[in-house]
Amino acid sequence: MKRALLLVLLCGLPATVALAGTGDITLNDSSAQGQIRLPLSEDAYGSVNLGARVLYNEDEDTKLVSAGLDFSGAPGNVPGLEAGVGAQVYGGEADDDQDLLALALGIQAKMAPPALGGFGLSGKLYYAPEVFSTLDAERLVETGVRAFYAMTPKVRVLVEYQNIRTRFEDRGNWSIDDDVRIGFEADF
Secondary structure, X not given: OHHXXXXXXXXXXXXXXXXXXXXXXXXXXXXXXXEEEEEEEEEOOEXXXXXXXXXXEOOOOXXXXXXXXXXXXXOOOOOOEEEEEEEEEEEEEEOOOEEEEEEEEEEEEEEOOHHHOOEEEEEEEXXXXXXXXXXXXXXXXXXXXXXXXXXXXXXXXXXXXXXXXXXXXXXXEEEEEEEEEEEEEXXX
């Protein structure tokens, strides 16, 4: 009787859904960044992803978090090309007492053709105009480029350059992150 009840309970439990995502960690002597990206939906035309990031830069005295959505897919018949658009919300502080909160729109692209045997490049550009920036920030621009090599189908080693600039009310234009970092990216 107990076994039958246990079987009924186990069959009645909802199936668990396994999330498949990507995470990466990059660092250098004075900064570290961690990111996670989880797919919300995916079909033959592309995917919608939710992402989050934490950045600490000791040289620029920056503590930053960001989160957002991106929409990406493979345009045309170009093997290895993925492009998309997205929106990011940035929040944090830089240069001891400069607080920022901004909403940025951006574009991104990734090229990893099979002919390169695991090598690839990706880039991004995000912009938050003055109307979408608040606290001490008047605008924000993020650019980045990344070169990577796929060691296995799920693990990539990488080197990236990233620049995040903002305009503060009383300091003018300021780089809150301008670094080259190395690290890895893994699918889970």
